[in-house]
Amino acid sequence: MAITAIHWLTDEPERFDDVPGEWTGDAGGATVTLVDDESLATEEAMLTKGIHHLGPLDGAGLTVTFDGAVAQVADRGGRVIVRPRHPDSPNLRTYAGTPCYPADPSWVVAARFVPYAEPTADAVGEVVFDHDGTEHRLVAWDGDDGLWILFRDATSGVTTYPANRQLVTAAPSPDGEVWIDFNRAHNMPCAYTDFATCPLPPAGNTLPFAVEAGERIPARLG
Structure with a gap:
């Protein structure tokens, strides 16, 4: 800022x-x-x-x-x-603060990490999880001691920043188990200034449902 x-x-x-x-x-x-x-x-x-x-x-x-x-x-x-x-x-x-959704344990989701045989553009694989009985996949990148995920969802441009949100998971277990805590979804710098350059999520990282967890649109933009 x-x-x-x-x-x-x-x-x-x-x-x-x-x-x-x-x-x-x-x-x-x-x-x-x-x-x-x-x-x-x-x-x-x-x-x-x-x-x-x-x-x-x-x-x-x-x-x-x-x-x-x-x-x-x-x-x-x-x-x-x-x-x-x-x-x-x-x-x-x-700056008047960044509102957040109330923490909700139901947004801590069990997932499975599927690594790519040949990682491309720093993407190392996908995390696969179920929501309301439907399987969803998110491309993941190598993060500090874990996975970094950029995503959009049905709240994007409504209650959350339009371009993206990000989250980091812990490292997957040897059998690929990983937990996605959407309560930790947070804004990138571009949510706070017009003078930041931030990556956009790949098309497949737009979830069709509303992730009502994590950070919302900063107050100055709301």
Whole structure:
């Protein structure tokens, strides 16, 4: 919520109101030109007056700090973004909380993990579970010590964020048993700011029923 903008760099030099310097970007990274009263700090060095190259960059990119604020400089599909975060961001000032559905143990669902023989695009398999007597499948990705799932359902765009919600499971047992706790479904950063880039669930990860569990639309968007 501290993000104030997402700047897509080109080969045309450009200045922005929320980060020091004159910026350009290409496949090799970002270049920033600083004048006398400007500076940026990276983990390795303090950048002062002059021309500085930042790169090569990956999706996580690197962070520069300035005047109590930070900016991410990162690659997005071969293009470079600069995404500043300020402690006095309007989003932070107006954030009124994220409502949640009441915790409901009936939304803790037993499932079976079916791994792919050849994982693709980081997807490692599917979780299979029953709801009201019907089998459903969700594509899952490798998460920290478990599975990461992006999904939509019949509440999406009604009481929950339209694009997606996410949840993480514990690691499946050796026989494939895994539990999906929909009470832990939560929003991605794009639910809180227009300046985030979030993945969309695959088409098959749209559930035809309402998952009335987990986080709802943040109050400022409701």
